[in-house]
Amino acid sequence: MGDGTNPWLRIGNADYERHMGHESVGQLSVLSRITGHQLALVRGRPDTSVAILGIANGNGLEHAWGGLGSIIGIDINEEFLETCRERYAHLVPGLRLHRIDLVTERQQAIDAIKGAGLIIANLLAEHIHVDNLVAIVRELERPIISITIQVNPDGALVSRSGYEAAFDEVVEHARECDEASMLRAMSNAGYELMGRTEYGLPNGKSFVRLDLSRSR
């Protein structure tokens, strides 16, 4: 999908926010809260640098705290990254944004995030697929990895907002990953679960945040 076929390249930030922020979807505010909890994971640790994979428009960076090291954000969508830059570059001096395709330019991503103490990947695995996420984190030293996945009791990956048609193509390319499969794949790469938090959403879906660290 490095040839322009990634459907996320055709999602504009306005459509993204209208959908994700719709009152019946409520995902923007919960993802922001989750990002805040994740950034707190490196408080008091020797390495406070963070990499956010699939950073989108930087939602949640308002929780960046003063003692954080650099924050490296990666996304495929330049419009999202530009929005992120406009909103947060002045608030987060250590913010470094890279337009990288995490599927076809994996090595570039690994080189960019190699030193980070915390890797965040929220609602990303279903889009780049778990094997690609695992192939990236397998190459890292000993970071904490914090992953958020979506649980859909209604069986639908995309919520209803009235704007969901913009995501038809994204849904076609997505591959859902349940918690057990994610934990199994991460365990094969040497990462074990150290924390699990569930966050409810207005329409009955939920997010599960899995914090993992490397045991070998």
Ligand SMILES: C[S@@+](CC[C@H](N)C(=O)[O-])C[C@H]1O[C@@H](n2cnc3c(N)ncnc32)[C@H](O)[C@@H]1O
């Ligand atoms: C649902 S959004 C992530 C939400 C965001 N992490 C948050 O917490 O608000 C998925 C993101 O993954 C990005 N993405 C999808 N495929 C990608 C790829 N191959 N490489 C890099 N980013 C990708 C999309 O552009 C989008 O910003």
